[in-house]
Amino acid sequence: MAIVDDQPLVRRGLRATFEDVADIVVVGEAANGVEAVRLSREGAVDVVLMDINMPRMGGLEATRRICAGEGPRVIIVTMYDQDELVFEALRAGASGFVLKDSGSEVFLEGVRMVAAGEGLLSPSVTRRLIEEFARRPVVSGVVPDLGGLTGRELDMFRLLVRGYRNEDIARMLVLGESTVKSHVQHLYQKLGVRDRVQVVIYAYENGLIQPGRGGDPVGEMVGSYGGRA
DSSP states (O other): OEEEOSOHHHHHHHHHHHTTOTTOOOOEEESSHHHHHHHHTTSOOSEEEEOSSOSSSOHHHHHHHHHTTTOOEEEEEESOTTOHHHHHHHHTTOOEEEETTSOHHHHHHHHHHHHTTOOBOOHHHHHHHHHHHHHSOOSSSSOOOOTTSBHHHHHHHHHHHTTOOHHHHHHHHTOOHHHHHHHHHHHHHHHTOSSHHHHHHHHHHTTOEEOOSTTOSSOEESSOOOOBO
16 A cells, blocks of 8 residues: 655654554655556555645546556545545545545555455535536436346446445345355446446446435436346
8 A cells, every 4th residue: 555645744644554454554755646556566565545636646647547457456545525636636536535634444445445446435515426427428428228237237336326335236236245256246347347336437428327215325327227137
């Protein structure tokens, strides 16, 4: 894991969070986006904790460059949970978001989740993210065909967009978690996305989801997609 922030005290505090944790190792630090991109290309980093506002190159551009290839996953770390740059960073490929004043357990669980391919978004950010996409027109103007997905993959798609984790999906569909993980990975490959956060963005930006009614913050699938058996 790498920590990217232009403030030494912040980097020191985050590093201290992981000092006595056996399964998470901080292998590097960076004070700006240029250093972050270089560090991510050295091959030893799986997850990057990324600040947004930094000199030389900000976290948004650094995230875009890191996530453009097969680089590590990025978690955006910021003081502001209403920053429009958070939405842009998620579009750029970030796998999650956490506030700087979150407790150590949030950071520990977040890094573990993202390293395992999960997404990391607080409920308030998820709700605003959905509302933000709901206000915007479909990017492509054409609803993509999901006929290439199997029936199980389509089930995964619907449940991932609703925010369910692998263990929830396994319980709901009466499947083993390893089976769910396999279906989810195949789904990622077919959609060309990195993780479940990107699945949500894909669904909304392509007009596959419309906002829910009656207080449902996630919404319903647009149209009917049977999928292949």
